Amino acid sequence: MRKKRSTSRAKVRHKWSEEEKEKIRREYPHRVTKELAEEMDVGIGPLYQMAAKLGVLKTDAYWEEDVRLRIERGRVHPKLKENQFKKGQKAWNEGIKGSTGNHPNSRRTQFRKGQRSGAANNNWVPIGTERLSKEGYLERKVTDDPNVQFQRRWVGVHRLVWEASNGPVPKGHMVCFLPGKKTNVATEITIDILELVSRRERARRNHPSSKSPELAKLTQLKGAITRQLNRIVREAKEKDREQHERLA
Numbered sequence: 001m002r003k004k005r006s007t008s009r010a011k012v013r014h015k016w017s018e019e020e021k022e023k024i025r026r027e028y029p030h031r032v033t034k035e036l037a038e039e040m041d042v043g044i045g046p047l048y049q050m051a052a053k054l055g056v057l058k059t060d061a062y063w064e065e066d067v068r069l070r071i072e073r074g075r076v077h078p079k080l081k082e083n084q085f086k087k088g089q090k091a092w093n094e095g096i097k098g099s100t101g102n103h104p105n106s107r108r109t110q111f112r113k114g115q116r117s118g119a120a121n122n123n124w125v126p127i128g129t130e131r132l133s134k135e136g137y138l139e140r141k142v143t144d145d146p147n148v149q150f151q152r153r154w155v156g157v158h159r160l161v162w163e164a165s166n167g168p169v170p171k172g173h174m175v176c177f178l179p180g181k182k183t184n185v186a187t188e189i190t191i192d193i194l195e196l197v198s199r200r201e202r203a204r205r206n207h208p209s210s211k212s213p214e215l216a217k218l219t220q221l222k223g224a225i226t227r228q229l230n231r232i233v234r235e236a237k238e239k240d241r242e243q244h245e246r247l248a
Contacts, residue, residue, distance in 0.1 A: 025056055
């Protein structure tokens with residue numbers, strides 16, 4: 001059975017003129033977006049998108065004024081005032097035992113700082129424990145501080161050895177094994193097989209062009225193919241948009 005053609009008109013995409021773009025650059029930073037959208041006869045969503053595309057942001061003064069107006073509206077708007085907590089008003093849980101968490105029976109079962117239970121308790125190991133990372137580096141646990149992210153509680157032994165001789169690793173640098181000297185045996189990790197390199201140098205060494213000319217060519221070819229595919233998709237979307245606009 002033949003499909004009926006939809007009678008609904010395709011949504012027309014707003015075409016921004018240079019005058020409109022200039023108006024956005026000039027007025028968007030300090031005006032309420034909804035008011036500006038109504039004045040320009042465009043949707044508030046497209047206006048947000050075009051402002052972002054042009055790199056136009058609201059000024060600090062606008063945000064300060066916006067916060068002040070929101071607070072002011074909260075003080076005078078009837079619907080907002082109706083739900084505000086009033087002076088002398090009693091809390092809903094006043095006098096209900098256990099609802100505030102201060103009852104002895106509640107406090108007895110509350111989670112305490114530094115407490116471990118379940119999987120955390122089963123997986124806990126003491127400071128000084130060593131393990132192998134996914135990359136094959138030997139790591140040692142150096143802290144149990146709950147404020148430190150779990151992965152940062154472990155530090156590579158090769159880094160600890162280098163810092164023991166030279167102090168903290170400078171910002172933007174990392175400790176590496178000399179070529180062909182990598183090992184995960186603690187007694188074999190000594191200062192003479194380690195070096196300090198910048199992250200830029202590390203990235204250069206790991207780049208395909210530094211490892212294999214053939215691999216570098218394949219990487220370039222893959223990038224060229226990806227760019228061509230992106231161009232084809234982009235042109236197809238543009239052509240489809242133009243067809244919708246002609247039908248509108």
